[in-house]
Amino acid sequence: MSGLTRRRFLVVSAAASGALLVGWRSASAQQRLPYLGAREEAQGLGPFIRIDKDGTVIIGARATEIGQGVKTSLPMLIAEELDADWNRVRVEQLPYGYIDTEQGPGDKYGDQGAGGSDNIPSAWKDLRQAGATARALLVQAAAEQWDLPPEQLRTEAGYVIAPDGRRLGYGELVGAAAALDPPKDPVPLKKPQQFRIVGRPTRTVDAREIVTGRTQYGIDAYLADALVAVMLRCPHLDGTVDKVDDSETRRVPGVRDVVVIAGPAPDAPIDGVLASGVAVLADDTWAALQGRDKLKVEWKPGPWSAESNAALAARANELLDQDQGAIAVRRDGDFAKAFRQAAIRLEARYEMPFLAHATMEPPAALVSIEQDKALLIGSLQSPGGASRVINALTGIPRKDIEIRLTRAGGGFGRRLKNDYVAEAVRIAQAAGKPIKLLWTREDDLQHDFYRPFGVHALRAGLDRKKKLVAWSHRCAATPRNYRDSGMKDRPLYAGCLEADDFPAGLVANLEKTFFPVASGMPRGWWRAPLHTFHAFAVQSFLDEIAVATKQDAVQLRLELLGPPRRIPYSGHGGPTFDTGRLAGVLTLAADKIGWQDKRRDGHGLGIACHFTFGGYAAHAFEVSVEGSELVIHRAVCAVDVGRVINPLGLEAQMIGGTIDGVSTALNLAITVKDGRVTQRNFPDYPLLRMAQAPRNVEVYIVDSTAEPSGAGEIGIPSAAPALANAVYAATTVRVRKLPLLPELKRLL
Numbered sequence: 001m002s003g004l005t006r007r008r009f010l011v012v013s014a015a016a017s018g019a020l021l022v023g024w025r026s027a028s029a030q031q032r033l034p035y036l037g038a039r040e041e042a043q044g045l046g047p048f049i050r051i052d053k054d055g056t057v058i059i060g061a062r063a064t065e066i067g068q069g070v071k072t073s074l075p076m077l078i079a080e081e082l083d084a085d086w087n088r089v090r091v092e093q094l095p096y097g098y099i100d101t102e103q104g105p106g107d108k109y110g111d112q113g114a115g116g117s118d119n120i121p122s123a124w125k126d127l128r129q130a131g132a133t134a135r136a137l138l139v140q141a142a143a144e145q146w147d148l149p150p151e152q153l154r155t156e157a158g159y160v161i162a163p164d165g166r167r168l169g170y171g172e173l174v175g176a177a178a179a180l181d182p183p184k185d186p187v188p189l190k191k192p193q194q195f196r197i198v199g200r201p202t203r204t205v206d207a208r209e210i211v212t213g214r215t216q217y218g219i220d221a222y223l224a225d226a227l228v229a230v231m232l233r234c235p236h237l238d239g240t241v242d243k244v245d246d247s248e249t250r251r252v253p254g255v256r257d258v259v260v261i262a263g264p265a266p267d268a269p270i271d272g273v274l275a276s277g278v279a280v281l282a283d284d285t286w287a288a289l290q291g292r293d294k295l296k297v298e299w300k301p302g303p304w305s306a307e308s309n310a311a312l313a314a315r316a317n318e319l320l321d322q323d324q325g326a327i328a329v330r331r332d333g334d335f336a337k338a339f340r341q342a343a344i345r346l347e348a349r350y351e352m353p354f355l356a357h358a359t360m361e362p363p364a365a366l367v368s369i370e371q372d373k374a375l376l377i378g379s380l381q382s383p384g385g386a387s388r389v390i391n392a393l394t395g396i397p398r399k400d401i402e403i404r405l406t407r408a409g410g411g412f413g414r415r416l417k418n419d420y421v422a423e424a425v426r427i428a429q430a431a432g433k434p435i436k437l438l439w440t441r442e443d444d445l446q447h448d449f450y451r452p453f454g455v456h457a458l459r460a461g462l463d464r465k466k467k468l469v470a471w472s473h474r475c476a477a478t479p480r481n482y483r484d485s486g487m488k489d490r491p492l493y494a495g496c497l498e499a500d501d502f503p504a505g506l507v508a509n510l511e512k513t514f515f516p517v518a519s520g521m522p523r524g525w526w527r528a529p530l531h532t533f534h535a536f537a538v539q540s541f542l543d544e545i546a547v548a549t550k551q552d553a554v555q556l557r558l559e560l561l562g563p564p565r566r567i568p569y570s571g572h573g574g575p576t577f578d579t580g581r582l583a584g585v586l587t588l589a590a591d592k593i594g595w596q597d598k599r600r601d602g603h604g605l606g607i608a609c610h611f612t613f614g615g616y617a618a619h620a621f622e623v624s625v626e627g628s629e630l631v632i633h634r635a636v637c638a639v640d641v642g643r644v645i646n647p648l649g650l651e652a653q654m655i656g657g658t659i660d661g662v663s664t665a666l667n668l669a670i671t672v673k674d675g676r677v678t679q680r681n682f683p684d685y686p687l688l689r690m691a692q693a694p695r696n697v698e699v700y701i702v703d704s705t706a707e708p709s710g711a712g713e714i715g716i717p718s719a720a721p722a723l724a725n726a727v728y729a730a731t732t733v734r735v736r737k738l739p740l741l742p743e744l745k746r747l748l
Contacts, residue, residue, distance in 0.1 A: 042056075043174040045137055045138075046133060047097075047109055048094075048130050049130070049134045051174040052171060055170055056171070058092055059078050059089055060094040060109070061074055062074060062094050063113070063114055064114045064380050064411075066408040066411030067411070067656070068114060068411075068653065068712035069204065070114070070120075072091070072205045072649060073202075073645045074119065075089065075205070076197050076645055077123055077124070077131065077645065078130055080190065080196065082131035082135050083157065084157070084170070085158040093407070094109055095405060096387060098387055098399060098401070112383050112384070113382045113383065113385075113416075114415075115381055116613060117709065118710055119712075121709055129186055129187065132190075134177075135155055136182070137178075137180050137182060138155070138160055138170055138174070138177045139155060140177065141176035144176070145176070157196075160173060198643075206407070217407055217408065218406045219379070220406070221404075222436065223368060226368070226434035227283065228282050228435075228436050228438060229279050229282075229288060230279070230285075230439075230443075231277040231279045231280075231437070232292050233276070233447050234263065234302075235299065236301040236676055237303075238266040238520055239299050239302040240299070241297060242298040242299060242300040244296070244298075245296035246258040248294040249292070249294045252287055252294060254283040254286075254288075255290075256281045257430075257431055259427055259430045259431065260276075260278050260279075264483075268483065269483050269485040269488075270484070271392075272389060273426060274447055278297055279423075279437075303520065304521075306674070306675065308671075308672055309353070309354075309453070313351060315517055316453075316476035319515040319517065326474075326515060327493060327514045329491075329493050329499050329514055331510075331511050332504070332507070332509060332510040333508045333509035335472055338461055339459060339509070341461075342462055343463055343464045344463075344548070344549060345459070345460070346459070346460050346545055349456065350536060350537035352452075352456070353669035353739065354450040354453045355451040356445050356668075356670050357410075357414035357527075358682075358687065359409060363379075363415070363437075364439060365423070365437050366436045367435050369394055369396075369425060369428045372400060373396060374400070374401045374402070374425075375401075376390060376424075379407070379408030379411075379415060380408065380421075381414075382417075383403050385417075385418050386403060389421050389422050394425065412526060412660075413529060414449070424437040445670070445681065450521055450524065451524075451525075451529065452479070452523050452533060453517070454517070455476050456473065456538075458472065458541045461509075462549060468560060470510075471503055472512075472513075473534075475496055476515035476516075476517055477516070480524075481495065482519070484523075495530050496533060496534070497530075497534060498530055498571045500570050501530075501611075502611060506561065506567075520675065527712075527713055528716040530571075531610055531612045532661075532717050532720070535608070535610045535717035535718060535721060536717075536738065539610065539725070540608075542557060543728065553607060554586060557586055558586065561586075562579060564578065565579055566578050567579065573612065573614035581616045581640050581704075582610075582618075585639060586607070586618045586638075589607060589638040589700070592700055593607070593621075593622060602730065603622050603623065603633060603730060604622070604624070604727065605622055605726055606723060606725030608722035609718050612714040614641075614709030615642075615709040615714035616640040617715055617717070618722075619722035620726075621635055621636070621726040622634040623729075625744075628748070630692075630727065630741065632692070635662070636697075637698070638700045639700070639714065640702035641704075641708060641709045641710070641711050642705075643706065643707065643708045645708060647701060653712060653715055655715075657712075657713070658715055659688060660716060661716045661717070662688060662693065665720035665739065665740050666740050667685075667688065667741055669738065670685070720740075724740060733747045735747070
């Protein structure tokens with residue numbers, strides 16, 4: 001490193017954790033920022049910004065875009081501090097940027113993954129600093145040209161402006177600015193009242209490409225010499241390949257090879273391939289699928305051949321009834337005594353099914369493996385994880401693994417796993433050629449990392465004034481950390497029960513207890529994972545308490561939240577939970593749905609609220625049941641994510657989250673019988689139809705000056721309980737088991 005200047009390497013290096021502190025990279029690394037259509041090479045100002053001589057600004061989007069809008073919102077942060085003219089900004093997706101540092105592996109561009117609604121909070125300061133640093137260099141270049149002090153100059157919409165009104169465009173200054181050493185100290189950032197881009201409704205930067213079919217998704221990637229591969233995977237949990245007859249497959253025109261891929265050993269971490277199977281390699285997709293259809297494979301069932309949903313539910317309830325294998329999660333006060341002495345005692349149980357991700361674009365990966373380098377093109381949520389998988393399987397140094405990121409057709413947590421990348425690597429190694437691996441919808445639904453199954457048992461004690469004095473939440477579920485090496489040091493209840501979640505800290509006598517239920521179903525993160533798993537139970541039970549004690553459901557929640565204050569929160573989205581902000585979205589949703597209006601038309605209103613990953617959301621629904629059909633007349637979502645980067649993007653996230661929440665609540669469940677998943681395609685896993693959906697989702701955004709949180713997941717958790725509460729108000733039928741529609745029809 002001794003031969004490199006400070007500007008040519010890193011002004012501020014990446015931390016060993018990979019967190020980008022300021023982000024300046026070498027001149028050679030700058031060439032990795034894609035730039036299309038320039039007649040002359042644009043000059044680079046840092047890792048994210050290049051400026052053409054005509055003033056066009058090209059901003060690199062670092063995070064994987066899975067539909068959460070970060071390809072627009074993250075460049076907005078840079079453009080704001082750069083003082084660029086947004087109408088002259090073009091955004092290009094950055095590749096994955098691995099870098100070796102003296103402290104170990106790092107990331108050139110900062111965290112490029114997508115999960116946990118982290119993109120905006122993690123970018124709020126470092127990406128703004130990248131833009132501000134580039135702006136400072138442009139100002140310095142103008143100051144030297146005009147022989148004026150930099151502090152006398154200002155910037156606006158792509159120009160540096162002198163006190164006398166003279167202007168120099170960024171395109172005129174970028175050559176000189178690129179030759180300057182950047183400031184040694186962080187550049188002061190704008191005050192919010194100076195924002196011209198942040199906070200303005202902004203359209204998705206690649207919307208035209210999406211609607212005209214020009215967007216490249218991972219499934220669209222091709223290499224001229226790549227073979228297409230599809231796999232027939234073992235349908236049994238932890239089953240293996242016993243015998244293969246591929247004679248008919250090899251006679252299919254275009255089929256080139258058949259390869260057996262071994263899955264992980266039972267109970268070994270699932271860090272690579274998910275299941276044993278047989279891969280068919282062909283010249284094209286049709287030949288590969290035809291060849292797979294002609295395979296004759298005998299499978300050897302694994303150790304979970306007796307597993308079924310019925311058995312899991314029976315075991316969960318047995319553990320709860322007999323109090324077996326209890327793991328204490330939180331203990332406040334003396335619940336047993338307070339419950340025993342309570343004037344009113346209530347209890348209920350709620351059942352949550354396994355869920356698949358069912359992303360619009362099924363998993364796919366294009367992989368080329370050479371002796372000393374590798375290439376991956378695909379739709380990802382964890383490019384760093386993909387890099388580690390390829391390195392582990394091939395031994396190729398991570399710096400020599402190129403990963404090109406594309407827009408993904410949804411993620412929802414499925415692409416946090418890189419099993420499909422591992423499959424493609426294993427097949428490519430066996431074939432000695434580049435491989436494009438494709439999954440079908442049947443593959444996708446039957447071989448997923450499912451959201452856990454569980455039963456929630458809740459009890460509440462109230463005094464004579466109908467105040468909650470005791471609360472118990474006992475959860476028997478399939479632990480999320482099953483065979484996940486990344487969670488090996490986390491407690492068994494992680495992902496199923498959260499110590500500090502509502503109403504923890506609000507009820508004097510509270511207990512939370514977890515009971516692990518053994519299962520062979522692979523588990524993973526599903527959109528707003530923990531919170532969609534337990535918010536239905538908590539918010540439905542609060543509604544039951546309100547009905548049983550003849551209290552207003554909104555007022556009951558407000559009294560429980562109490563005066564605005566911050567209480568400790570150790571889970572993701574902490575370190576505090578603000579009761580006033582949750583009360584704010586609750587009252588806003590209640591006001592917009594007309595909560596106080598008396599209904600005499602057979603319609604019912606339901607409401608729920610939740611704190612998720614640093615953001616606050618509430619849902620309210622108006623529904624009726626006409627014959628055997630549920631009709632959603634209105635859907636309201638109120639949201640507080642702190643300072644909003646792109647209101648248009650936030651609204652879209654809340655609409656999408658609400659629809660996803662409704663779809664999941666009404667119809668979706670993955671079931672297992674005899675150790676096999678029974679669902680195969682959308683007829684068995686029916687997503688919400690247009691006729692079932694609300695005509696409109698009314699989104700109301702709280703104007704806030706708090707630090708921004710992400711929004712990709714907070715629009716989901718309160719949707720299901722609000723909908724179930726509305727169904728009860730319309731029918732007096734209480735649904736405690738999801739999915740809602742089959743259970744409602746059974747109970748009506």
